[in-house]
Amino acid sequence: MTALRIADGFQRGAAVTFEVDGSPVRAHRGETLAAALMAAGIVRLRHSPRDGVARGAYCFMGVCQECVVRVDGVLRQSCQVGVEDGLRIELRGSV
Numbered sequence: 366m367t368a369l370r371i372a373d374g375f376q377r378g379a380a381v382t383f384e385v386d387g388s389p390v391r392a393h394r395g396e397t398l399a400a401a402l403m404a405a406g407i408v409r410l411r412h413s414p415r416d417g418v419a420r421g422a423y424c425f426m427g428v429c430q431e432c433v434v435r436v437d438g439v440l441r442q443s444c445q446v447g448v449e450d451g452l453r454i455e456l457r458g459s460v
């Protein structure tokens with residue numbers, strides 16, 4: 366899905382494909398993982414350990430911790446990770 370991406374007016378990075386819970390997602394080099402997930406329509410990244418409410422990226426600058434997902438088996442802030450070909454993202458059970 367690319368419905369949320371701006372279509373014109375700037376040069377995109379090369380196309381990359383990463384995996385989210387086993388499904389391929391296309392993005393462009395230079396995008397953060399959080400931005401690429403949002404552009405793909407994936408906004409629920411984890412659930413609150415306290416009350417189970419769905420959580421998603423909020424600050425996009427590494428402060429709120431709401432965007433934590435498992436990247437290649439390691440918990441990371443998705444707004445601080447650049448997309449790369451072959452990344453394996455796990456949303457289920459991230460936090």
Ligand code: FES
Pocket residue numbers: 399421422423424425426427428429430431432433442443444445
């Ligand atoms: S969106 Fe706040 S730390 Fe990533």
